[in-house]
Amino acid sequence: MRIASISLVKDEADIIEGFVRHNLHFVDHMFVVDDHSNDNTSEILRRLAAESSAFTLVDDGWTGGFHQSRRTTALLHQVAAQGGWDFIVPLDADELICAPDRQSFENSLSAVPHGVAAGVGALFYCWTPGDDMSIRDPLVRLTTALEPPAGHIFKAIAPAALFADPALTYVEGNHALLLGGSSVPVQRLAGVELAHFAVRSPDQIVSKCLKHYVGWRSRSDYKAHMASQAVAAVNALKREPGLHVSANAPVLDAYLPPDMAAKSRHRPFSERRGTLVWPELAVPQPYAELAGLLDSLIDRAALSDQVVSAATAAGGEMSVATLRALVDERNTLESELARLRNSTADLTQAYVTLLRRRLTVSWRKRLMSGEALLRRLFPR
Structure with missing residues (x-):
């Protein structure tokens, strides 16, 4: 077998x-x-x-x-x-x-x-x-x-x-x-x-419930009934008077x-x-885990700002499909860069340099004006 x-x-x-x-x-x-x-x-x-x-x-x-x-x-x-x-x-x-x-x-x-x-x-x-x-x-x-x-x-x-x-x-x-x-x-x-x-451990549960809370809440299809355990745990954390979580903290009741x-x-x-x-x-490194979680959220917010800024500078129209293709391409290239950055091979480093150039050129080349789209997505 x-x-x-x-x-x-x-x-x-x-x-x-x-x-x-x-x-x-x-x-x-x-x-x-x-x-x-x-x-x-x-x-x-x-x-x-x-x-x-x-x-x-x-x-x-x-x-x-x-x-x-x-x-x-x-x-x-x-x-x-x-x-x-x-x-x-x-x-x-x-x-x-x-x-x-x-x-x-x-x-x-x-x-x-x-x-x-x-x-x-x-x-x-x-x-x-x-x-x-x-x-x-x-x-x-x-x-x-x-x-x-x-x-x-x-x-x-x-x-x-x-x-x-x-x-x-x-x-x-x-x-x-x-x-x-x-x-x-x-x-x-x-x-x-x-x-x-x-x-x-209490630290591990706090870190876990926060990561699950953000992971579920950041889904485009999130509904209020999803991840009820993580939501209950985070609601309990909101009532804690300090960052330290005691052995009998209410957050544990959501899991035990x-x-x-x-x-x-x-x-x-x-x-x-x-x-x-x-x-x-x-x-265990709970602060490293939570900082990494914040970093991923910051990266997503920064990407949104870059798209908005670039589209505003270009002026005109940008379709939703074009915007999605642009973001997907950027994420794919950034992911590939992240996997290669730590390599010490000369050939890999040359490829990383080429990939950075491709990312920059693609970002500029594929930008079309997004003024009308911005009005729909971000109405004032």
Whole structure:
């Protein structure tokens, strides 16, 4: 049996190495998109990719809001197109396959009927005030877990019979699959869970809820019912009297179940596989994460100002289609520049110089007047 996993990750330095090393014991290949991380996540992933041929870093070129469903679906079909996979497992960076061994995982997958997705529940590991924060590795530090409700499906695993159809899509959160808009039947795996380390410290939760809040709110299709958990958490943060968040801050209530103490139990993650090679990089950097979030918003605002200023200077008409093509081209070129800037190769540096010139020329050449468009977009 051949099994692949697909993941979108961002700012997960404290857990990302453990996530990869553990899950490689259960899948044949991991495909991971690093969503412009601001901490040590990118460096850890780069080292893992250099170390293992079973791990591939994927750049999906995305620079916009939080569209997990769309991006995971695209990655699913990109990986499926390579052929040879029997199952493709969606995993977040805080989710680890919890099974006795690889053979047990395969046996459970083999029992899933043809045309049906495999489903897994989740052991919800969470931070408690009694945790020893001097233990850097959350897979060791966190020992309190909530058992999943009976029959609960936390993630849907796609079999080859389904992902061969280009119409197959994931819903937000990867909790279910749709085929032609209809829900795909799911059979829960026996003896397999996902160990979900979502709540690892107060700082991590604050950073996470702010990033999710901005990511969802910046979507063009955002509706008030979306990301209710992140919105509730940020509303709780707004009531905090200072920047420091205490161990009993209300923001934690948005992520921790109210009956946590009654339903949780002591359960160390004994299924853990692999050991950390670079523990010095597994350092949470919440201010770096939030500053990076602000930087991305600043870049978007600056781009809008540049477009408006250039269009105003040109005068005349600029169609919406032309404006969109202009912005898309600029974003593509800037993204390519960002990937190449750190290279020390002479040829690469020459290419960067040429690309900068192309960006400048394209920006000037393709600008058409935008006075009428500006009146529609920015009425006084």
